[in-house]
Amino acid sequence: MESALEAVAERLRGAARVTALTGAGVSAASGVPTFRGDGGLWRTYRASELATPEAFERDPALVWEWYDWRRQTIAACEPNPAHRVLARWSERPGFTLITQNVDGLHERAGSRDVLRFHGSIWHVRCRDGCAASPASWRDDTVPYPALPPPCPYCGGIIRPDVVWFGETIDPDVFARCSEATLCDVFLAVGTSAVVFPAAGLVHEAKRRGALTVEINVEDTPASPHLDAVLQGKVEDVLVELDARLRT
Numbered sequence: 239m240e241s242a243l244e245a246v247a248e249r250l251r252g253a254a255r256v257t258a259l260t261g262a263g264v265s266a267a268s269g270v271p272t273f274r275g276d277g278g279l280w281r282t283y284r285a286s287e288l289a290t291p292e293a294f295e296r297d298p299a300l301v302w303e304w305y306d307w308r309r310q311t312i313a314a315c316e317p318n319p320a321h322r323v324l325a326r327w328s329e330r331p332g333f334t335l336i337t338q339n340v341d342g343l344h345e346r347a348g349s350r351d352v353l354r355f356h357g358s359i360w361h362v363r364c365r366d367g368c369a370a371s372p373a374s375w376r377d378d379t380v381p382y383p384a385l386p387p388p389c390p391y392c393g394g395i396i397r398p399d400v401v402w403f404g405e406t407i408d409p410d411v412f413a414r415c416s417e418a419t420l421c422d423v424f425l426a427v428g429t430s431a432v433v434f435p436a437a438g439l440v441h442e443a444k445r446r447g448a449l450t451v452e453i454n455v456e457d458t459p460a461s462p463h464l465d466a467v468l469q470g471k472v473e474d475v476l477v478e479l480d481a482r483l484r485t
């Protein structure tokens with residue numbers, strides 16, 4: 239671990255372009271539940287059962303109950319040292335932060351220009367895309383007085399502006415993420431690496447010549463294919479890497 243950490247720090251020191259892809263593990267130390275593993279269930283539901291257009295059509299109130307609970311949970315959480323290190327790194331030229339997280343904690347830690355692969359839980363849109371409404375708008379209401387919340391423009395209902403299973407990634411975001419795989423070092427941080435297309439980015443980076451590094455408390459399906467695996471809590475490993483970059 240020690241020599242792997244130093245080798246990664248060395249490559250980061252000399253790197254012109256660095257890209258980090260984060261997942262729910264980055265927010266775990268803040269108290270935001272991850273999707274898989276311990277605490278991954280809400281009531282008896284898995285995320286993959288609720289985060290779909292079909293589930294929303296069937297029972298919008300149930301899906302909104304889950305999102306309303308997550309919004310309340312996240313609102314009570316603070317960014318942790320992992321978010322803060324990445325926010326510092328985001329000031330470095332050539333650094334790109336891609337996140338699968340919808341919680342907004344990277345932005346609250348000060349990261350700018352975050353590429354939100356799966357959207358934001360703090361943005362909503364009209365379910366029917368009514369003509370009077372903007373494509374998406376920020377809504378910090380916590381909790382909502384009634385579920386599902388009404389669309390203020392047409393009286394229909396709103397939905398979270400997040401990407402659900404079976405939906406496509408915003409093409410502009412996807413193009414910018416894909417472009418960011420052309421880098422010297424690509425870090426896959428706190429993600430189970432099972433949800434595609436996000437999980438494909440680290441492999442694309444490797445094909446394009448990046449040093450690929452995983453930071454996670456456990457192995458993932460990507461681990462055997464990457465150049466370095468730093469096993470540990472992301473909030474510890476990133477702080478350690480950051481300290482080495484400053485010396």
Ligand code: OAD
Binds near residue numbers: 261429432453455473
């Ligand atoms: P997951 O919940 O699938 O995975 C979290 C990962 O973080 C696991 O591999 C854990 O081992 C790791 N982990 C947990 N705590 C950690 C810590 N303190 N330090 C380091 N690693 C830690 O979350 P994601 O990979 O983000 O998509 O999930 C991907 C997507 O699946 C999400 O964006 C969401 C979900 O369904 C949609 O909603 C579309």
